[in-house]
Amino acid sequence: MKACCGISVMELKPGQILAADVVAGNQVLLNEGAVLTEDKIKQLQEWKDVERVSVFVGENGDSVKLPEVSREMLEQYNETVTSVRHAFESARAFKTVPVDDLISVARTMMGSLISHYAVLQAMKLQERVGEYTFQHSVNVGILAGIIGKWLKYDEASLGQVVLSGVLHDIGKAQIPPEILNKPGKLTRDEFLVMKKHTVYGYDMLKGADSISEEIRLAVLQHHERLDGSGYPFSLRQDKINKLSKIISVADTYDAMTSNRVYQAKRTPFAAVEVLEQEMFIRMDANVCLTLLHHLKESLVGNHVVLCDGRSAKIIHIGRQGADDLIVQTNDGEFINIGLRQHGLIEACEG
Ligand SMILES: [Fe+2]
Incomplete structure (x- = not known):
């Protein structure tokens, strides 16, 4: 499962899961992990400060299942x-x-x-x-x-x-x-x-x-x-x-x-x-x-989002943790994140 950033509130569907808190001003309207219902979607659509939210999607772009948990x-x-x-x-x-x-x-x-x-x-x-x-x-x-x-x-x-x-x-x-x-x-x-x-x-x-x-x-x-x-x-x-x-x-x-x-x-x-x-x-x-x-071990195979917006899969985590990370982007490029400070902006369930 990976996070899809910035889906329009008009395109939300019941059952989707928020991948980040929805914040308007200082107020958290809905928490990360909230499962969207018709009512919640309506509230979001009516809130004029919120145009886009982040939801979890699967590899094919439409899966909304929680990972490995019933x-x-x-x-x-x-x-x-x-x-x-x-x-x-x-x-x-x-x-x-x-x-x-x-x-x-x-x-x-x-x-x-x-x-x-x-x-x-x-x-x-x-x-x-x-x-x-x-x-x-x-x-x-x-x-x-x-x-x-x-x-x-x-x-x-x-x-x-x-x-x-x-x-x-x-x-x-x-x-x-x-x-x-x-x-x-x-x-x-x-x-x-x-x-x-x-x-x-x-x-x-x-x-x-x-x-x-x-x-x-x-x-x-x-x-x-x-x-x-x-x-x-x-x-x-x-x-x-x-x-x-x-x-x-x-x-x-x-x-x-x-x-x-x-x-x-x-x-x-x-x-x-x-x-x-x-x-x-x-x-x-x-x-x-x-x-x-x-x-x-559990983080290898997870999907991450890089600063340039590309999504990538973690291939290897070395002894230095986040400073020693090899990822492969969707277009096949291998990148050693440790060589690029702050190259990683988001880690999602895999
Ligand atoms: Fe304590």
Whole structure:
């Protein structure tokens, strides 16, 4: 699947999927990943500032299918996000976490949702405004589970990994909404408050017998970094719990590749670059290398749009990530993107 930029709103058809947010002024009218209905198309046609939008099309120009993911899986993902939202709301209101509900959420995620990286890519097209914290918790659970599978964890350990991912930010339920959802950079004092979500999460789970101490520590330590630059306790190396090391990589990757209130998402290539810089120094090398290896594998074959408007297919990704990329254009030319700064403007599902 590739993005087709600039289709006239008068030519849209129900079932097409937006490949980019539709923005008018400062307002996002529809999110990337939204499936167009007759009503939505009518709204777009009536909005006088919007003339063209970007939709996903197949090789033949008319396919609108989501990549490798069934409607049932999308529904399961959306239900999972809703369950996590309810858990956060209940944790905010009653200061206790509905642990049994989240254990059953993690159990249902163990099947199809953590089966393949393409699933997460497709789920990320479902970004919903105002739901970042809940979707992020589910995404981190999925990605951590996938990494656990790549690391050949057994079923029981995978269950712990997924649940740690779902729970890792539960302490944010005690962060004031005006700080949690602030549409801009946090002040120093606000950031100090935000950092407390790690300790709040650990404390909220203290009384839950069905949650292991390992999971509680993953929640407490997921912002610790190997060089001691993390929080809340500036722990180093082996003092950091093993589960946290997986959650911190999944957390960082998902945060970078998601839209947040204060930051637009970055491409997987930019995320690959950051992980390459962080591993060994701040994040566990084995976990990072495992994710990088599979990410690069999954990006080969994807379609990208070059600055000159030509579409191309990724043939090879070298050790330098986005700086070491060979693509083949539709007219057969091979280009080493690394030799041309900013040669790549858009990466789409393949
Ligand atoms: Fe966090």
